[in-house]
Structures are given as C-alpha cells and as structure tokens.
Amino acid sequence: MKQTSLCPRLQKSMDIIGKRWTGLIIYQLLQGPQRFGEIEAALPLSGRLLSERLKDLEQEGIVRRMVFPETPVRIEYSLTDKGLALESVIRDLEHWSHDWIEADSICREKPDRS
Incomplete structure (x- = not known):
C-alpha cells in the first residue's frame, strides 16, 4: 500500500x-x-x-477466544474491551447506512460466500 500523509493510527x-x-x-x-x-450461520x-478473520481480530486484541475444557471442547468468541470500544463506530455506520444506502439496490445483490 502506498504511504500517505494520514495519521498512521487512523490508517x-x-x-x-x-x-x-x-x-x-x-x-x-x-x-x-x-x-x-x-457466527458462521449468521453471516x-x-x-x-x-476462521482467518477471527484469527486476525484475535491477534489485534479485538476478539477473545475462550476454550472450555469440556467434552467435546467448546470454544466461544467474544469482544475484548478494545473490541467493545468499536461499538459506537459500528453503530454509527449502521445509522449512516440506514440514512444513505438504498435497500432496493442491496436486495437485488446476491450474497457472496467468499
């Protein structure tokens, strides 16, 4: 990616x-x-x-992976404090999309499973 004069943290x-x-x-x-x-069933x-994205988010400290020593082993994913701090950003995007993205154009698109 080409370097810009943007704040490195924002980038x-x-x-x-x-x-x-x-x-x-x-x-x-x-x-x-x-x-x-x-998560897989919902998206x-x-x-x-x-799996790749969850690993990336775990490495960034946004997602926590909890392994419960049961039989069979149970694994749960949750947001860390760092991840929960993104709620306002995600909610603001959600509100923005309701105001500015036309639902008709989305309904015509087919979901992409890649």
Whole structure:
C-alpha cells in the first residue's frame, strides 16, 4: 500500500476494520459471546474466511477466544474491551447506512460466500 500523509493510527485502524467481513463479524459479536458455528450461520461467508478473520481480530486484541475444557471442547468468541470500544463506530455506520444506502439496490445483490 502506498504511504500517505494520514495519521498512521487512523490508517492502521482502517486497515483492520476495512478487511472484508471484519466489520460484520464485530457487529455480530456485539450481541455477546458466540461459538464459531453461530457466527458462521449468521453471516454469508465461508468457514475458512471466518476462521482467518477471527484469527486476525484475535491477534489485534479485538476478539477473545475462550476454550472450555469440556467434552467435546467448546470454544466461544467474544469482544475484548478494545473490541467493545468499536461499538459506537459500528453503530454509527449502521445509522449512516440506514440514512444513505438504498435497500432496493442491496436486495437485488446476491450474497457472496467468499
């Protein structure tokens, strides 16, 4: 990516949030801790891509992966304090989209599972 005169922190935050499906994964986790299958069922993306994005978000300290030593092993994903701090950003985007994105054009598009 070409370097710009933007604030490096803003650029880094846009790189994180701007990855495909990342914002929607965070939006889904705002509902509370969820298992992989629950997140996968709620979003039209592949399990492989969801796994990649969850790992990226975990490395960034936005998502916490909790492993429960049960049989079978239960794994839940939740937002950390850093992830929860994004709620106002995600909610503002949600409100903006309601005001400025036409629903008719979205309904005609087919979901992409990549």
